[in-house]
Amino acid sequence: MDKITTSIITIGDELLIGQTIDTNSAWIAQQLNAIGIWVHRRVAIGDIKEDIMEAMAKEAAVSDIVLITGGLGPTADDITKPTLCEYFNTHLVQNEVALKNVLHIFESRGLPLLQRNIDQSMVPEACTVIDNMRGTAPGMWFEKEGKIYVSMPGVPHEMQGMMENYVLPQLAQHFRTPSVVHQTLVTSGMGESFVAERLVAFETKLPAHIKLAYLPSYSLLKLRLTAFGDDKLTTAAELSILFHEMKEILLDITVTDQDIVISDVVGRLLLEKGKTMGTAESCTGGYISSAITAIPGSSAYFKGSAVTYANEMKMKLLGVKKETLEAHGAVSEATVREMLAGALKLLEVDYAIAVSGIMGPDGGTPEKPVGTVWIAVGDATKAVTVKYQLRYDRERNIQMTAVYAMNELRKLILE
């Protein structure tokens, strides 16, 4: 069983100065992984000819496939395409299909065409052109000395279209790839080292072709088992037995045995029970609501939210009492209890989440420092409140609060 290996090269100064976060590599890795191809190196370099040439040669020396993203586009073509020509010892020619595509896009958008847009349809003669259904820059497929090179634009949805329509099917056909199977268990409420302690005996007996990875994700912990094998069904069956064994060991702390986010876990529970939910958010400002509705089909169980950032809105929309705010403050157990009751009534839902806290960097006091947050979850008959003292920056405090709150709701629904 030979492992088919890929290097991903991303071209663009914006990645090296930190202006852009590279989401393409993760997406590509997931897709390749699903067809049994392993990404073993990812390299990011700038728009510099020598660096591109060197990276291509180095990565081709250690990988079967070199996937290149970025460095294309109407203002970036000047470096990447001539470099590809030099590397593959070829020259630029006009591609009819790519030109038609450029013309069509500009016509349908009613935009005048510029020379630099027409130039986008120039491609190295040695390549097979990959159509871009979502933009003007064509993709390019090269083969040289038994290695495959693919150059694609860095715009995520353009690259994804090319991968799905052309690159992935071609690669699957070209290589006889091993089967890779994953199963993921998500746990909460126990630290990585304690979980590892529980799994010592289990891990020891894992065969060499099955690996366990610990992936902490906010307040949750993902445990991913990966198996490699020649036959997909046999490999999946073997993995399944071990996965269930691991699940038994961690049953009391299991959130889900699927690789899904917590908002999806909560949503599936609500769907299953035919119940609805909503949120009353102060410090998270709609982040929880936005996470719940990021899941397709969430309209079946999610009715709405009252984002009450100002105290007057907490009173007006949710019926929080003025006396409560004055006696306990907006960040208090009493306030989130009233927000919860208000949300259940206002949004006419079975379950609600209410949160109020101080996410920073400012706004803390000695009694209620930055990071103080109160969460309430409940339904018509019961309510649970919890307080956290978070220690991160504003963005992460908000994300952590959302995960904690959704996990509390999950537990309450299961009670």
Next chain:
Amino acid sequence: MDKITTSIITIGDELLIGQTIDTNSAWIAQQLNAIGIWVHRRVAIGDIKEDIMEAMAKEAAVSDIVLITGGLGPTADDITKPTLCEYFNTHLVQNEVALKNVLHIFESRGLPLLQRNIDQSMVPEACTVIDNMRGTAPGMWFEKEGKIYVSMPGVPHEMQGMMENYVLPQLAQHFRTPSVVHQTLVTSGMGESFVAERLVAFETKLPAHIKLAYLPSYSLLKLRLTAFGDDKLTTAAELSILFHEMKEILLDITVTDQDIVISDVVGRLLLEKGKTMGTAESCTGGYISSAITAIPGSSAYFKGSAVTYANEMKMKLLGVKKETLEAHGAVSEATVREMLAGALKLLEVDYAIAVSGIMGPDGGTPEKPVGTVWIAVGDATKAVTVKYQLRYDRERNIQMTAVYAMNELRKLILE
């Protein structure tokens, strides 16, 4: 002026299978850039000894600094630390400070200590230990043959603490770095190639040490000028003149001349004018509200949102008429107009945004396909409505809608 160069090596299978998006590299690059150090390569590899050894040697051959993140932690130590020992020809010893830190963390959290936690305080003898104020895994600083190597945990806030408290000050002291100055202009309403066409003469005359980058970001376009020089003040002055020249050329399409997100642009405008805002969101599910409140201090101008995912909530909270929904549907100009009016009244704000659309993947009809979205922005006296037909996936459709809506509000406020 010698460029000080860094390679970033990230260790961890989770990056190679796409389970985790690498946000550390972007953050590190930004910080290094600010002190004049250039990241010219980023490499991601798995938890494999040979790959780590090889990557360290290769990167040290082309860079002055090798920053390594990941591969540390109570369940991951087994590979990275012994590899570091082999590479630097040293062995593990107990570090007193790191041990005290581990003991302190476990005591303060009331958790029992495990042997694998104690082992986290073992470090290669050849390194200088970097204290971890936010977790149990210590960082490590090595020097070998004139090159600097730093190994840090992959947990973002732990790594960031080490960088800020130790690594960045040490690197700034160690190298005499060139000055790097950036200025960024954000534009809207004109495609990359048309902007480039306007800037042809300007770009042609840019000196070699000043670079212009085009960075499309959702519906906006960022134009970043970067200057390198020996003296910070002279470099900044030279850049400033060119930046203002560029701004003059693009004045009619300029969103902001600062490198800030659109929610921050809107927030600063509101602050300046002493006005307030709120949102009424259907398809974005609180995403716009969450983007606005992600900005520290947003409570000064943001009062709240009604996330009305269900039609009954559009009626109940925002006063959308039943007849309007029946005659035109939830995704219509008439509905967003009524949502806007309802939000202004309910939230008692000066300005509001209202959105309703079909974000996909399901829910489209022949008349209103997936991606149809109506946006309304306005105040007590005027309202502007726009319709978009988006062509992306659910996540991106939501993000695009949010940027479009906030940009429409920005234009309305400036009218």
